[in-house]
Amino acid sequence: MRSRGREALRRTRSATLGPGSTGIKGASVPLGGVVVVGRVHAVHRYPVKSMAGEVLEAADLSWHGVVDDRRWGFVREGRVRDGFPWLTARQRPDLVLHRPRLVGRTVVVRTPAGREHDVADPALAALLGARPMKLDRGTFDSAPVSLISTRSVAAVGAGDARRFRPNLVVETDGDEDDWVGWAVAVGGAVLRIDRRDRRCAVVSVDPDTGERDRSVLRAIARGHDMALGVYASVVVPGRIAVGDAVVPVSEGAPALL
Known part of the structure; x- marks a missing residue:
């Protein structure tokens, strides 16, 4: 997975950055040569672990993730x-x-x-x-920030990103798995995309009814090796908002496998 992210970033760096052409799947260059691989579709905060989340227009990221998450x-x-x-x-x-x-x-x-x-x-x-x-540093299972794309949600027939309890939902034509190993700028923050997000039975719980439906988890197991979305760490704290571009800025530290 680490090599996939690095190879994708090498393709980005070596591409001729003409309008709309990047050499990387799902990317575009609408900002005068800045490669954009996605945009923030939604921001979520979960004040209490495993309870319902809040949908926000914007949020501040500290070293420990979304503030109050x-x-x-x-x-x-x-x-x-x-x-x-x-x-x-x-x-x-x-x-x-x-x-x-x-x-x-x-x-x-x-x-x-x-x-x-x-x-x-x-x-x-x-x-x-x-x-x-x-816990002021948060009660995270694995990492302080979780991210998933609308494309991945649709791929497993989930219909609702809330099942996956992400902090950021991103619209992209590519694959967020390819971002593992990158550092990406999002709004005023920079994130290091560390690893894929391995899923458990929580994704089977309907966020509106509390009822279980294991078809989503089976789809993840069947086509995605039990992982969907990615985990990230905060490299530079800052504010993020719906509509912000996701821009690769460098290869991050080695991905945690």
């Missing part, structure tokens, strides 16, 4: 030392029906029953059977 999670009692203590939609699909939102510096969670609780309210902890925990 996944800073809260719920810990399963007795599972703190097993390597993955977090309560997720794998155990409770109805978590995706809990809708957190930021109110000032407070996170308020609306339950499927319509009740609202502060995220640290003991009543919410009792309802979920898990205790809240805040």
Whole structure:
């Protein structure tokens, strides 16, 4: 995968950058010689791990990802030392029906029953059977930023990018897998595309109903080697917004396989 990204970037660098021609699949040159491989279609933030996300027009990226993304999670009692203590939609699909939102510096969670609780309210902890925990660096499974293309979502028949819980949804005619190993500028930030995003049963959960449909996961396994989308790290913090171009700026650090 690392070699694919590097070869694609070499093709970009060596291409004659005439209008609309880059030498790389899915790229264009509409900005006076700047290679554009995609544009931001949507920005998502998840104040509480595995609960519903917020759709934003713009967001700030810090070293630890989207500001206020996944800073809260719920810990399963007795599972703190097993390597993955977090309560997720794998155990409770109805978590995706809990809708957190930021109110000032407070996170308020609306339950499927319509009740609202502060995220640290003991009543919410009792309802979920898990205790809240805040981590300023985020409760990420693997990396602080996740990205998927509308093309990849369509390829597995998902219909809705929310199943994949991405921070960035990008429109591109190419393949975001080819970006692994690159550093890309997005708005005022720079991201290093580290590796493909291996998927689990959470993608089977319908974000509107909480019901499971394993056909999407089967499609990923069948045609995409259980990975869809990519993980990224923040190289330069900055602000990103819907409509921002995705522009390769260099080869990044070696991709993590």
